Amino acid sequence: xxxxxxxxxxxxxxxxxxxxxxxxxxxxxxxxxxxxxxxxxxxxxxxxxxxxxxxxxxxxxxxxxxxxxxxxxxxxxxxxxxxxxxxxxxxxxxxxxxxxxxxxxxxxxxxxxxxxxxxxxxxxxxxxxxxxxxxxxxxxxxxxxxxxxxxxxxxxxxxxxxxxxxxxxxxxxxxxxxxxxxxxxxxxxxxxxxxxxxxxxxxxxxxxxxxxxxxxxxxxxxxxxxxxxxxxxxxxxxxxxxxxxxxxxxxxxxxxxxxxxxxxxxxxxxxxxxxxxxxxxxxxxxxxxxxxxxxxxx
Amino acid sequence: xxxxxxxxxxxxxxxxxxxxxxxxxxxxxxxxxxxxxxxxxxxxxxxxxxxxxxxxxxxxxxxxxxxxxxxxxxxxxxxxxxxxxxxxxxxxxxxxxxxxxxxxxxxxxxxxxxxxxxxxxxxxxxxxxxxxxxxxxxxxxxxxxxxxxx
Numbered sequence: 001x002x003x004x005x006x007x008x009x010x011x012x013x014x015x016x017x018x019x020x021x022x023x024x025x026x027x028x029x030x031x032x033x034x035x036x037x038x039x040x041x042x043x044x045x046x047x048x049x050x051x052x053x054x055x056x057x058x059x060x061x062x063x064x065x066x067x068x069x070x071x072x073x074x075x076x077x078x079x080x081x082x083x084x085x086x087x088x089x090x091x092x093x094x095x096x097x098x099x100x101x102x103x104x105x106x107x108x109x110x111x112x113x114x115x116x117x118x119x120x121x122x123x124x125x126x127x128x129x130x131x132x133x134x135x136x137x138x139x140x141x142x143x144x145x146x147x148x149x150x151x152x153x154x155x156x157x158x159x160x161x162x163x164x165x166x167x168x169x170x171x172x173x174x175x176x177x178x179x180x181x182x183x184x185x186x187x188x189x190x191x192x193x194x195x196x197x198x199x200x201x202x203x204x205x206x207x208x209x210x211x212x213x214x215x216x217x218x219x220x221x222x223x224x225x226x227x228x229x230x231x232x233x234x235x236x237x238x239x240x241x242x243x244x245x246x247x248x249x250x251x252x253x254x255x256x257x258x259x260x261x262x263x264x265x266x267x268x269x270x271x272x273x274x275x276x277x278x279x280x281x282x283x284x285x286x287x288x289x290x291x292x293x294x295x296x297x298x
Numbered sequence: 299x300x301x302x303x304x305x306x307x308x309x310x311x312x313x314x315x316x317x318x319x320x321x322x323x324x325x326x327x328x329x330x331x332x333x334x335x336x337x338x339x340x341x342x343x344x345x346x347x348x349x350x351x352x353x354x355x356x357x358x359x360x361x362x363x364x365x366x367x368x369x370x371x372x373x374x375x376x377x378x379x380x381x382x383x384x385x386x387x388x389x390x391x392x393x394x395x396x397x398x399x400x401x402x403x404x405x406x407x408x409x410x411x412x413x414x415x416x417x418x419x420x421x422x423x424x425x426x427x428x429x430x431x432x433x434x435x436x437x438x439x440x441x442x443x444x445x446x447x448x
Contacts (some may be wrong), residue, residue, distance in 0.1 A: 010419065053353055053363065053364065053365045053366070054365075054367075055349060055351060055353070055366065055424075055442055056349065056351065056363050057349065057368060057370065057445060058348070058349035059350065060347055060350075061349070061370070061373065061444050071345075096338035101350075121410055135435065152345060152446075155347060156345070156347060156444070159318070159347050159348050159349075159350050162349065162350030162351075163348060163350045163352060166350060166351050166352065167352050170352075182351075185350075186306055207419075211368070212368065214312075214368045214421050215368055218366065218368075233311075233360045249346065250331055253394070253395055253396070253420070255394060255396060255398045255443060258400050258401065260401070263410050264339075264341060264413070265406070265409060265411065265413055266374075266412070266413040266414070266415060267392075267400065267401045267412065267413070267414050267415070267418050268414075268415040269369070269400055269414055269415065269417060269418075269420065270417050270418075271394055271398075271400075271418060271420055272417075272418050273418045273419055273420060
């Protein structure tokens, strides 16, 4: 027994030294592979449904669209920042954390620095209420403070804040909250896009709403797989009501061979898509998006 | 005997936590590698901003990670992957909704990143797996970022 103990002791000390040293893959690759193989059940941090992971669009990308279309900054559309401590359950907190994330991105895109700081602060408070404040570490807070006034840096840090929450929740296997934060961010995106559409019902605006159909369907699958409480059921119902309207749209797809410029490592995807969406149907869809968002923030 | 068993249990736990720490370090190191790929070889005055999600998986010998996404028109995306310090461990392919192959990095020396300029919004699937000639299993990370003009 003593010999066995000594063997284990030496082995443990050896592994401790190994794990505290700088990681050099060339030297230790096979050992790492053996180790990670033993631990594979803890490694995956994606929202996997079967073998599929759903990638949701960046809230920043969608708010940049608003800026590109010269739609202007509409502070009246943002969720009231003081409401960050008004929610008593984690379900609503997570959704509203996502909503604040999009509002932070919206303020950053339009260079509304003081508003961006207020939303960052609201997100931090809300993450404390959700007990995920480790996602907002001092480094992130410091970087945010240091970059106030630098629009692009704030945008990147908005993305980092989102990613930090996402990674933290998934590493802690809290897939339910993770999907709600993502859903909240996207709902706010759709709320802002819906108002933009109501101000100018152009063909471009119609297409912008129509093109979100697949994202909505990804969210429905995601939510069905990550939560089963009444709150989830209700949210999924609301999503399915909107999807029911989307089903009236006929989408067509035509494959066109892509072209690649390898010298700049770029491929242009030329496949064509078209949809039969019209303003009457999109009117109904945006009305539902606005109602959904207002229900979540109230 | 009781003391010996207790010591045995403590040492075993120490061993397991050490293994976890080293594995975590390995996977965490991928984050910076992929992040650096997002700022490599940008030929114009622009930046790549991630979609806020990290697609991490542990890939075995014949495992494929499948990511379903919508790529929006008028946007240039960068897909970047890593499974270790060597740049060419990972293979990734992009398929459209009808399973037409749009791109495979195996045609370009397993390039760890590639840019995609999207003319029309499409539904697509990204499949990632290890190049079994170079690595049999391990932690893998992918990021999707979109291009923003400065």
